[in-house]
Amino acid sequence: MVDALVRLVPPMMLDQTFLLLRHPLARARLSDSPNVTEVTLQAEANGPGTLWLLPRLVDLRSVRLFHAPSNILPAGLAMPTVTTVHDLMWLLHPELCRVPGPWGHVETMFYRDGIRRALRRSTRLVAISQATLADIRAVDRCAAQRCTVVAHGIEPVFSPSQGDQDQQECERVRATYAPGAARHVLAVGRSAPYKNHRKVVEAFLLAFGEDPATHLILIQRLGTEAQGLLELARALGAEGRVHVLPSLALQDLIALYRGALCLCQPSIIEGWGMPVGEALACGCPVVASRCAALREVLGEAAEYVDPHSTVSIAGGLRRIARDASARGRLIDAGLRRAREFTWQEYARAMAMVYRECLETPKAAGELGTGS
Structure with a gap:
């Protein structure tokens, strides 16, 4: 800003x-x-x-x-x-x-x-x-x-993949930050309780616990929660599939948005929600809470979930991953929505x-x- x-x-x-x-x-x-x-x-x-x-x-x-x-x-x-x-x-x-x-x-x-x-x-x-x-x-x-x-x-640099070269870059960046992953769910935000990152980890593992090729990449700045999230993943039997990064280059972030199954943003509260806007502009579907600010930004371009329910968040993640038609509708709606900001x-x-x-x-x- x-x-x-x-x-x-x-x-x-x-x-x-x-x-x-x-x-x-x-x-x-x-x-x-x-x-x-x-x-x-x-x-x-x-x-x-x-x-x-x-x-x-x-x-x-x-x-x-x-x-x-x-x-x-x-x-x-x-x-x-x-x-x-x-x-x-x-x-x-x-x-x-x-x-x-x-x-x-x-x-x-x-x-x-x-x-x-x-x-x-x-x-x-x-x-x-x-x-x-x-x-x-x-x-x-x-x-x-x-x-x-x-x-x-939303900065114009956040834009959807334009072809094979961008897709190859997405795969290269994913391999750099999440070795062994064929797909990834993305979460972006500072380390703070309102971002609900523990629920993100729990819901991800509930949704994709039997799919070792799907990983979670969590970009989390300004905090000390990373070790606790990694320990949670280890306790739930998914060590090596949850990756917590403090920050990364802008072009790598864009590649991760473009290549993600979805952005998972079940915030308890927000003021606006920059990651969801960036995701929309990159053609990345969004799974989000119904908090007022996120509904205001996302409109109809999101799969909404209950941020207090691991089962609800996991269900949203599974729907995005399995329903190609719904995923396509959200991507199209998101690109239209992003142009408004x-x-x-x-x-x-x-x-x-x-x-x-x-x-x-x-x-x-x-x-x-x-x-």
Whole structure:
């Protein structure tokens, strides 16, 4: 999202200047637009320095509109602000996203502080889905009145297989990450309870336990759950058929989407669900929960299951694998659905939000965004 924001919005607003706050590890420029200045911020994007000390870390006196792109609004900002709210999990369901142990409670307090400030103080809020807007309305009706929904886009690089060469690449990548597999089910998402990855492993083995040539590839970032999932697979007699990867090259991810039997995404809750959008665009059928955000993104282009039932998820996986007609319908519906989500439309909507905020009496200076 942030990449599309900084790449596409400044060229749409050449009458304005933008100040982009760079992460210390960022290598390349964030934007080539001539109206952009970049400053390296010696703090994490969603860290204590950013949340509580930002005006002391960087000179923001010329900034007339600040955009916080990831749920939390820094303290001490005097100018009008826009905050993008992806979800309210830290307020409504902290047990589904925090790490176990004492640090999880500290993390919960940190995010709750930033999110509550965003709801209370932001000039405008941008929800990434109607589902997120509904949660905002349930928590703070006044905040919901200042909220606009702007859906995410899908990068054009996510596209379906175009022929034999792409198919051969899918097979090569599968052999690299899942040796011995003739087919694979894919799951993609951060390591967090709301992603429901233990149920994914259990359902996969229930559906394909007697098919040693079908493997599960789970791409799981930002967490320490991998060992537990591998131990679960071992306990269920499927060691070597469940592969948990921390990350991989973009082209390899695309190949795995294109070659998968399906993407398994039985999330308990979501704000939007980038992996399901990417899967649709790659011609990969999706097995998903009926949580509001996923239904909003997927429409009729999914096999829906109960995320709390291993049997239901396994049944969805088996139907996709065995019913070629249903699989084909989902692929066609998914490709049509994916075309509805573009970053160009997202950028145009965000530029409109910025301009509306700049019309407020306080606005007089640069536009700033954290990145």
